[in-house]
Amino acid sequence: MSTASTAAPSRIQSDLFINGEFVKAEGGATAPTHNPHDNSVITEVASAGKADVDKAVTAATEAFPKWAALSAAERGRYLLRLADLIEERGHELATLESLDTGHPMRDTTRLDVPRAAMTFRYFGGMADKFEGAVIPVEQGFLNYTLRQPVGVVGQIVPWNFPLMFTSWKMGPALAAGNTLVLKPAALTPLSSLRIAELMAEVGIPKGVVNILPGPGSSIGQYMAEHPGIAKISFTGSTDVGRRIVQASAGNLKRVGLELGGKGANIVFADANLPAAIGGSAFAIFHNQGQACIAGSRLILHESIADEFLEKFITLARSIRIGNPLDPATEMGPLTSLGHRDKVLGYCEIAAEQGGKILTGGKPPQDRPDLANGYYVQPTVVQARPQDRVSCEEVFGPFVVVSTFKTDEEALQIANGVEYGLGGGLWTTNLARAHKFAGAIKSGMVWINCYKRVNAASPFGGVGSSGYGREMGFEAMHQYTEVKSVWVNVDANIPPYYPR
Ligand code: NAP
Ligand code: MG
Numbered sequence: 001m002s003t004a005s006t007a008a009p010s011r012i013q014s015d016l017f018i019n020g021e022f023v024k025a026e027g028g029a030t031a032p033t034h035n036p037h038d039n040s041v042i043t044e045v046a047s048a049g050k051a052d053v054d055k056a057v058t059a060a061t062e063a064f065p066k067w068a069a070l071s072a073a074e075r076g077r078y079l080l081r082l083a084d085l086i087e088e089r090g091h092e093l094a095t096l097e098s099l100d101t102g103h104p105m106r107d108t109t110r111l112d113v114p115r116a117a118m119t120f121r122y123f124g125g126m127a128d129k130f131e132g133a134v135i136p137v138e139q140g141f142l143n144y145t146l147r148q149p150v151g152v153v154g155q156i157v158p159w160n161f162p163l164m165f166t167s168w169k170m171g172p173a174l175a176a177g178n179t180l181v182l183k184p185a186a187l188t189p190l191s192s193l194r195i196a197e198l199m200a201e202v203g204i205p206k207g208v209v210n211i212l213p214g215p216g217s218s219i220g221q222y223m224a225e226h227p228g229i230a231k232i233s234f235t236g237s238t239d240v241g242r243r244i245v246q247a248s249a250g251n252l253k254r255v256g257l258e259l260g261g262k263g264a265n266i267v268f269a270d271a272n273l274p275a276a277i278g279g280s281a282f283a284i285f286h287n288q289g290q291a292c293i294a295g296s297r298l299i300l301h302e303s304i305a306d307e308f309l310e311k312f313i314t315l316a317r318s319i320r321i322g323n324p325l326d327p328a329t330e331m332g333p334l335t336s337l338g339h340r341d342k343v344l345g346y347c348e349i350a351a352e353q354g355g356k357i358l359t360g361g362k363p364p365q366d367r368p369d370l371a372n373g374y375y376v377q378p379t380v381v382q383a384r385p386q387d388r389v390s391c392e393e394v395f396g397p398f399v400v401v402s403t404f405k406t407d408e409e410a411l412q413i414a415n416g417v418e419y420g421l422g423g424g425l426w427t428t429n430l431a432r433a434h435k436f437a438g439a440i441k442s443g444m445v446w447i448n449c450y451k452r453v454n455a456a457s458p459f460g461g462v463g464s465s466g467y468g469r470e471m472g473f474e475a476m477h478q479y480t481e482v483k484s485v486w487v488n489v490d491a492n493i494p495p496y497y498p499r
Contacts (some may be wrong), residue, residue, distance in 0.1 A: 022207025063207030079124030124173030140491025257466030261421030343396030
């Protein structure tokens with residue numbers, strides 16, 4: 001272990017944020033949030049109920065007209081100030097995120113915090129650059145479009161990247177003039193509540209942002225049904241996504257769904273192998289594989305498979321597992337005990353269907369310092385494309401390997417699952433790269449890289465990975481209604497009922 005401090009932040013916000021104030025839940029319910037490194041309770045967090053959702057929706061509804069009427073540049077300035085503040089408080093935010101999720105400090109510092117700041121800055125700058133259009137219609141008419149906010153939006157965030165996803169959801173919604181109620185996952189509420197504090201510090205008008213930790217099956221479901229919420233943006237599992245679509249029918253809510261994935265990561269014989277090996281390890285082991293866009297299916301050309309696997313497994317075994325607050329740690333624990341057990345359960349499922357665990361498949365051995373944490377070794381499994389472990393989302397440091405002979409076979413394997421979020425390929429053949437980019441069934445494709453994300457680049461999937469896109473102009477479209485306005489400038493309209 002390095003000598004750097006692994007101390008928790010001294011003060012942690014644990015109340016709901018409603019109408020600009022931090023308050024207890026009605027009825028006083030709380031729920032513990034745990035440190036996945038040692039299973040200790042970090043703190044008790046207020047746990048919202050339906051009455052709190054109603055209060056938050058009322059606050060957001062009342063705040064909406066004024067917020068929507070602010071100049072777009074003014075709205076953007078709040079987000080730009082927030083981005084600066086996130087950078088200023090970067091170390092503290094990174095520590096909180098690592099403590100609550102198990103995500104290593106070196107990643108929360110280098111990736112999550114800068115990306116959250118980037119996202120708020122991008123959408124802060126976007127606010128006054130997002131325009132309607134003038135449509136070339138018939139002579140004598142002016143036709144133009146207005147982009148108007150949808151109203152109060154409900155946002156439901158999972159536990160794997162809570163800080164980053166809070167920024168992805170809030171940035172475009174606020175820039176477009178909506179007010180919001182955001183529910184972080186009960187497992188990882190702390191960084192979203194810290195963002196609420198920073199929102200208050202930049203002076204966001206009360207009611208514009210409301211943040212309610214609480215159980216998804218009750219208040220998440222209630223938000224999806226709520227007649228006062230005009231749109232739900234959801235990131236999480238495909239099963240809950242389906243439930244949200246059903247619950248949203250009452251008021252025909254707009255729904256955006258970022259769901260699960262089973263990313264294909266294809267390595268061709270002509271690939272730059274060292275780059276492909278390192279990139280493929282990042283694709284699956286970053287954040288312990290708890291990423292919807294993880295490259296969880298490694299599809300190798302048979303001619304390079306042995307060499308690739310030997311080096312890939314050596315790399316996987318060398319990954320430094322440990323306390324996420326230690327800056328030397330490269331891989332932390334999974335975020336919850338239940339999830340750790342689910343991931344280990346997939347090792348048994350693999351074996352039952354004849355799969356072979358090439359490395360890992362267990363908690364770290366001979367590491368008493370990690371014995372109470374939710375740790376799993378980097379795991380590489382050989383299995384057939386039709387096996388359960390090759391089709392179902394494991395969401396852990398668990399990669400399934402298969403081999404192919406021809407390009408057609410590689411594409412067939414890649415497209416052989418119900419998910420279609422992200423996928424990647426490693427090749428030096430330009431024509432093949434573009435051909436596959438077009439043919440892979442997914443919302444995102446990475447060529448000679450993996451898991452690149454940027455606030456400006458559309459993010460989302462197809463099939464069971466959901467619909468709608470976050471980030472970029474696409475996100476602004478999804479947080480606005482387009483209105484078409486017709487003006488008779490000097491049209492000579494012949495009478496329809498000539499008399
Ligand atoms: P989950 O059970 O779907 O939870 C996600 C969020 O939904 C949590 O805030 C949860 O609340 C809430 N929720 C649970 N039941 C609900 C309901 N009936 N109505 C409304 N909200 C409800 O997913 P998870 O197991 O926590 O997260 C892992 C999954 O999310 C994986 O499948 C992963 O692929 C997917 N994911 C997708 C993306 C993407 O961008 N496409 C990103 C990250 C994760 P509580 O947990 O607080 O009860
Ligand atoms: Mg926690």
